[in-house]
Amino acid sequence: MLEHVRIASDPCPKLVARTICRLSFVSLSESFHAETGEFESQGAELSQYTSVIRSKAGLQPRHSKDERGLRGRELVRSGPRVRNEAGGALTIRPLENHIIKQDSVMGLLSSFASPKNVQVYALPTGWVHLPDKWLFEDGDDDIMKARSRFPDYSFLICNPSGKNILFDAGMPKDFDVIPPLNRSIDHIFEPYVPKDARDLLSEGPISPDSLSAIVLSHIHFDHIGDPSTFPNIPYITGPGTKEAALPAYPTNPNSTMLGSLLDRDNYTELSWTKDRWTELGPFSHVHDFFGDGSFFIVDTPGHLPGHVIGLAQTKPDEWVILGGDCCHHRALLNGSRQVSLTGCPGGTSMHTDTAVAIKSIEKLRELDQDETVFVALSHDASLEGKMPEYPQCLNGWRESAWWDSMRRERMQSTAA
Numbered sequence: 001m002l003e004h005v006r007i008a009s010d011p012c013p014k015l016v017a018r019t020i021c022r023l024s025f026v027s028l029s030e031s032f033h034a035e036t037g038e039f040e041s042q043g044a045e046l047s048q049y050t051s052v053i054r055s056k057a058g059l060q061p062r063h064s065k066d067e068r069g070l071r072g073r074e075l076v077r078s079g080p081r082v083r084n085e086a087g088g089a090l091t092i093r094p095l096e097n098h099i100i101k102q103d104s105v106m107g108l109l110s111s112f113a114s115p116k117n118v119q120v121y122a123l124p125t126g127w128v129h130l131p132d133k134w135l136f137e138d139g140d141d142d143i144m145k146a147r148s149r150f151p152d153y154s155f156l157i158c159n160p161s162g163k164n165i166l167f168d169a170g171m172p173k174d175f176d177v178i179p180p181l182n183r184s185i186d187h188i189f190e191p192y193v194p195k196d197a198r199d200l201l202s203e204g205p206i207s208p209d210s211l212s213a214i215v216l217s218h219i220h221f222d223h224i225g226d227p228s229t230f231p232n233i234p235y236i237t238g239p240g241t242k243e244a245a246l247p248a249y250p251t252n253p254n255s256t257m258l259g260s261l262l263d264r265d266n267y268t269e270l271s272w273t274k275d276r277w278t279e280l281g282p283f284s285h286v287h288d289f290f291g292d293g294s295f296f297i298v299d300t301p302g303h304l305p306g307h308v309i310g311l312a313q314t315k316p317d318e319w320v321i322l323g324g325d326c327c328h329h330r331a332l333l334n335g336s337r338q339v340s341l342t343g344c345p346g347g348t349s350m351h352t353d354t355a356v357a358i359k360s361i362e363k364l365r366e367l368d369q370d371e372t373v374f375v376a377l378s379h380d381a382s383l384e385g386k387m388p389e390y391p392q393c394l395n396g397w398r399e400s401a402w403w404d405s406m407r408r409e410r411m412q413s414t415a416a
Contacts, residue, residue: 109281109372113316114293119158120312120320121390122376122383123200125170126152126193128222130379133343134350135329143188150329150379152222154197155322156206156390157312159290163212167310167322168378169197169225177228178221179249181256185345191222198229204391209233215289215297217324218304219245219257223378227261234266238299241269241306244352269306270297282363286311300326300364302357303350309364314395321368323377325350327361330382333368333375334414374403382406 132139132146140146154170173196175183182189201208213234216223219241227235241262248259261267270287277299280286285299296311303325310322323333328350331337339358341349351357368375374397376383386402388394397403 109319109370110317112280112293114313115316116160116290116292116294117314117316117395118160118290118294118312119156120314120322120394121156121158121204121392122387122394123154123156123166123170123197123390124151124384125154125195125197125200125225126191128152128171128192128379129188129190130328131188131343133340135332135337135340135343137338137340137343139340139343147188148381150381151384152193153376153378153380153383154200154225155310155376156201157295157310158206159292159294161290161292163290164206164210165212165289166197166214168217168223168324169214169227169230171222172196172224172226172229173199174226177226177258179256179258181249181254182221196229197225200390215308215310216241217309217322217378218307219261220304220325221256221258223324224258224261227258227264232266234268235261235264237267237269238297238306238308239270239272241304242267244305270308280311282366300324300360302326302353302355302360304352307360314397317372318396318398319373320394320397321364321373321375323364323375323380325378326357326364327377328379330377330380332361333365333377335365336414372398374398382410 127149129147129149131143132148133141133143152170153168155167156164157167158164171191171193172178173193175186175191195203198208201211208230209232211230211233213236214225214230215236217238219237224235245255245257245262246259247255248257248262249255251259272285275287277285277287280296280298283298283300287297287299289295289297294313298309298311300307300309307324307326309324309326312320312322314320327333327339329337332339339349339351339354339361341354344350349357364375367373374394376387376394383406386406388400388402
């Protein structure tokens with residue numbers, strides 16, 4: 001938590017501007033001083049950089065009658081006011097419903113870089129087969145012949161506070177725990193889970209019983225794992241998940257949603273009203289999960305009510321997006337192929353609201369085009385054998401040989 005921020009007497013001007021932007025963002029994510037609700041910095045130290053602050057943060061000076069320099073000015077903007085009390089410290093008050101927008105997504109993420117990073121690890125919890133026709137509008141109609149094997153990734157997020165969470169839990173090893181309607185098409189899915197998330201965690205330094213929470217992108221069977229193997233770990237989902245899923249299995253024998261997960265005492269949902277949400281890049285609802293700017297839950301509706309993705313800062317100029325089922329294939333993310341509208345059983349799409357899902361994909365595509373962002377979809381087959389897996393870490397991916405190789409392959413594929 002940032003409580004009192006002092007800007008050095010001779011900083012880089014860009015750093016000053018970024019600091020001002022960062023303070024504005026942190027105030028939205030509840031990372032300001034818990035008791036006073038404000039940040040403080042000595043006003044005299046900012047005097048030589050007021051022009052930079054005004055130009056980068058959108059502040060307009062208004063001189064007082066005594067013309068005593070910065071100590072005798074008010075820095076005013078529409079909405080919340082930034083004021084330097086005469087003879088006192090500069091106080092930057094929280095911005096409640098305002099955010100400084102940058103010219104580009106890359107600029108936005110850079111400006112809001114946190115002093116805190118999380119460690120991100122990929123856990124391969126098995127494989128599942130999906131027909132091309134379910135994914136792509138131009139897919140082959142023979143769903144048994146034209147199928148491909150896809151990985152099912154879970155991700156471990158380690159915050160410097162010592163709190164560790166899973167983002168998605170992959171598939172269960174015991175398929176008897178999932179609803180019968182899912183099992184009825186196992187001959188299509190052909191799921192294979194040699195090791196589930198609990199097994200994989202047990203082989204590394206992070207004990208599965210030490211998790212603070214399991215955050216789910218959504219509650220389809222290939223993302224919730226086996227909740228019975230994590231009886232004491234809270235499960236957290238996006239807003240509206242439970243309402244849309246009920247009545248779930250077994251109350252509704254035709255439901256694909258597991259009622260025992262939703263009925264847990266330690267199941268909870270993020271709330272539109274009780275939790276704080278802000279804007280970030282193309283996304284209008286983003287929640288600072290740890291309160292330190294290191295990991296965000298991003299509302300990405302369409303696939304299922306309550307669907308969310310994760311945005312993790314792995315370095316001040318490096319982010320990893322955990323894409324859930326925002327889309328199921330790299331070709332859908334880059335736009336080279338179109339989402340199937342009627343290819344699933346019953347002439348439906350894989351998404352509950354396809355039009356909204358396509359908008360979410362388009363927003364995610366904006367971030368995917370940013371060179372500081374790595375998007376890891378839950379079922380991205382292009383990552384297999386290239387992306388490091390637990391206990392190896394994804395941090396530092398921008399300078400890694402595996403990323404350079406993957407980037408070159410993608411460029412060649414696009415050119416072809």
